[in-house]
Amino acid sequence: MQIYLPIAEVSVNAFLLLGLGGMVGLLSGLFGVGGGFLITPLLFFIGIPPTVAVATGANQVVASSVSGVLAQFKRKAVDVPMGLVLLVGGLIGSGFGVYVFNLLSRLGQIDLVVQLSYVVFLGSIGLLMFQESLRAMRRARSGAKRGKRHQHTWVHNLPLKFKFRSSGLYISVIPPMLVGVLVGILAAIMGVGGGFIMVPAMIYLLGMPTKVVIGTSLFQILFVSAFTTLMHAITNQSVDVMLALLLILGGVVGAQFGSRLGGRLKAEQLRILLALLVIAVAVKLGLDLLIRPADLFTLSMGGKA
Amino acid sequence: MIRWLLLILALCTVPARAEEVVAGLSQDSISITTSFDGSEILIYGAVKRAEPEPEGAQLGVIVTLEGPVGPVTVRRKSREMGIWVNTESVGIGAAPSYYAIATSGRLVWILDPIADVTHRITIPLAVRAFSGPIEVSDARPFTEALLRIREKEGLYRLDEGAVTVVENTLFRADFKLPANLIEGDYKTRIFLTRGGQIVDSHRAAIYVRRVGLERWLYVLSQEHAALYGLLSLSLAVLAGWAASEIFRMIRN
Numbered sequence: 405m406q407i408y409l410p411i412a413e414v415s416v417n418a419f420l421l422l423g424l425g426g427m428v429g430l431l432s433g434l435f436g437v438g439g440g441f442l443i444t445p446l447l448f449f450i451g452i453p454p455t456v457a458v459a460t461g462a463n464q465v466v467a468s469s470v471s472g473v474l475a476q477f478k479r480k481a482v483d484v485p486m487g488l489v490l491l492v493g494g495l496i497g498s499g500f501g502v503y504v505f506n507l508l509s510r511l512g513q514i515d516l517v518v519q520l521s522y523v524v525f526l527g528s529i530g531l532l533m534f535q536e537s538l539r540a541m542r543r544a545r546s547g548a549k550r551g552k553r554h555q556h557t558w559v560h561n562l563p564l565k566f567k568f569r570s571s572g573l574y575i576s577v578i579p580p581m582l583v584g585v586l587v588g589i590l591a592a593i594m595g596v597g598g599g600f601i602m603v604p605a606m607i608y609l610l611g612m613p614t615k616v617v618i619g620t621s622l623f624q625i626l627f628v629s630a631f632t633t634l635m636h637a638i639t640n641q642s643v644d645v646m647l648a649l650l651l652i653l654g655g656v657v658g659a660q661f662g663s664r665l666g667g668r669l670k671a672e673q674l675r676i677l678l679a680l681l682v683i684a685v686a687v688k689l690g691l692d693l694l695i696r697p698a699d700l701f702t703l704s705m706g707g708k709a
Numbered sequence: 710m711i712r713w714l715l716l717i718l719a720l721c722t723v724p725a726r727a728e729e730v731v732a733g734l735s736q737d738s739i740s741i742t743t744s745f746d747g748s749e750i751l752i753y754g755a756v757k758r759a760e761p762e763p764e765g766a767q768l769g770v771i772v773t774l775e776g777p778v779g780p781v782t783v784r785r786k787s788r789e790m791g792i793w794v795n796t797e798s799v800g801i802g803a804a805p806s807y808y809a810i811a812t813s814g815r816l817v818w819i820l821d822p823i824a825d826v827t828h829r830i831t832i833p834l835a836v837r838a839f840s841g842p843i844e845v846s847d848a849r850p851f852t853e854a855l856l857r858i859r860e861k862e863g864l865y866r867l868d869e870g871a872v873t874v875v876e877n878t879l880f881r882a883d884f885k886l887p888a889n890l891i892e893g894d895y896k897t898r899i900f901l902t903r904g905g906q907i908v909d910s911h912r913a914a915i916y917v918r919r920v921g922l923e924r925w926l927y928v929l930s931q932e933h934a935a936l937y938g939l940l941s942l943s944l945a946v947l948a949g950w951a952a953s954e955i956f957r958m959i960r961n
C-alpha cells in the first residue's frame with residue numbers, strides 16, 4: 405500500500421515504514437535505547453530527504469520516550485532536579501543545533517556533518533561499550549571485584565554546587581548543564597535522543613547511580629526532542645506527521661516485543677550486541693564517506709545561499 | 710443554416726493556416742490524495758485541414774508536459790582530506806520539476822534544431838539560465854548531471870514514437886506521471902510539424918493539487934507551523950502513552 409507523505413513529497417510503501425519502525429522499536433526495546441540513531445540513517449536510505457528524516461526522527465523519539473519515562477516514574481527512578489538541569493542545557497543546545505542545522509543545509513554541507521557526527525559519536529561510543537562489556541564479561545568469569553566507583557575528579561571542584569537527593573550527589577550544576585547542551589546539539593543535528601551519549605556521561609562523568617540514570621535521561625530526552633521537533637516544524641517546516649505516525653505505530657509495538665525478548669538475554673550479551681550494532685552503523689556511514697560515490701553530483705531544490 | 714454557410718465561407722476565405730491542431734486532455738486536474746501512486750494522462754487530438762494534405766514533407770506531432778519550474782542547486786563532491794565532500798556548486802535558475810516529451814517519430818526527422826531553440830522543446834533547452842555568478846570554470850558537467858539525475862528518477866523523459874498518429878489526422882499520447890509529483894500547474898504543449906517546421910501549436914494546463922488530508926496537513930505545516938508542531942507532538946505523546954497502556958492491559 406503506497407502512501408504519499410505530505411511534507412517529504414514522496415510516495416512510499418506504508419508497510420515498509422511500519423516494518424522499519426517495528427524493527428527499530430524491537431531493537432530499542434531490546435537494548436533500552438531510543439533508536440533515533442538507527443531510524444534517521446534508515447530514512448536517508450529509503451529516500452526521505454535528510455532534513456525531513458532528522459526532524460521526523462526527533463518526533464519519533466518523543467513517542468518512544470513517553471512510554472519509557474512513564475514506566476520509570478512509576479519505579480521512582482527519575483531524578484527530577486537533575487533532569488531539569490540537564491533539560492535547561494538541552495534546550496540551549498537544541499536551539500543552537502537547529503540554527504546550525506538550518507545554516508548548514510543552506511550551505512549544502514548538512515549531509516556531511518550529519519554523517520560525520522554519526523561516524524564519530526557512534527563509532528567512539530560503540531568501541532567504548534564493546535571494550536567495557538568485554539571487560540565486564542571477563543570480570544564476571546574470573547569473579548574479581550569492581551574498583552571503587554566514587555572517585556574524586558575535577559568535576560567535584562567546580563562552583564554552584566547543588567544537592568541532588570535521588571542521585572545522592574552534591575555536585576556543581578555546570579557539568580550536567582554542559583552534558584545537556586552537548587546532547588541538545590546532537591539531538592537537533594542528528595535527529596537522535598542522545599541517550600547513548602548521556603547515559604555513559606551520567607555514569608562516568610557525573611557519577612550518578614545506575615538506577616536513576618535511564619529514567620533521568622529519558623526525562624531529559626522527552627522534553628529536548630519535543631522542543632527540537634517544535635523548532636524544526638517552525639523554522640524549516642520539515643516534520644512529516646504522516647511519516648512519524650507510521651514509524652511510531654510500528655515502533656511502539658516492536659518495543660514491547662523487544663523488551664520481552666531482552667528479559668531472556670544476559671545483560672553483558674545485550675551490551676555486546678548493542679555495541680556491535682552501533683559500530684556497524686558507524687562503519688557503514690564511514691565507508692559512505694570514504695568510498696567514491698557512484699554519482700559525484702547531487703541536486704537540491706531551491707537557489708544558492 | 711445561413712449561420713453554417715457563413716461559417717464555412719469564413720473558413721474557406723481566411724485560410725489562416727493550412728493545418729491546425731485541436732486537442733483535448735483526459736483530465737485537466739490531478740488530485741494528490743494520501744494513496745496517490747502516480748497518475749496517467751491521455752492527450753488526444755486531431756489535425757484540422759482546410760485543404761488536402763500537402764505532399765512530400767513529413768508530418769510530426771510533439772507533445773510536451775512540463776511541471777512547475779523552480780531553481781535547483783547542483784553540487785559536486787570531491788575528495789578532501791580523504792573523505793568525499795560537496796565542494797563546487799552551480800545554481801540553475803529555472804528547471805522544470807518534471808518534463809516529458811512524446812513524439813510521433815525520431816526527433817531529428819520531425820523537428821528542426823532552430824525551431825527547437827525558439828520553442829525550447831527538447832529537455833536540455835527546457836532547463837533555463839544559471840542563477841547567480843558561476844564560480845566553476847566549466848558549468849556543463851553540472852547541467853548534464855541535472856539532466857542525468859532527473860532522467861534516472863523518471864522526472865525527465867523523452868519517448869520517441871510514443872505519439873500514435875492515425876491516418877495523419879488523429880493522434881494520441883499517453884503520459885504516466887510518477888508518484889513523486891510536485892504540486893503546481895503543469896503545462897502541456899502540442900506542436901504540429903511539417904518537414905521539421907512548426908505549423909501550429911496548442912497549449913493547455915493540468916492542475917496538480919493535494920486534496921483532503923494531504924492538503925490540510927501541508928497548509929497547516931506552512932501557515933501555522935507552531936500549531937502543526939504541537940499537533941505532531943501530541944500525536945506522538947498520545948501514541949506512546951496509549952501503546953504502553955494497551956500492552957499493560959494485555960499483560961494483566
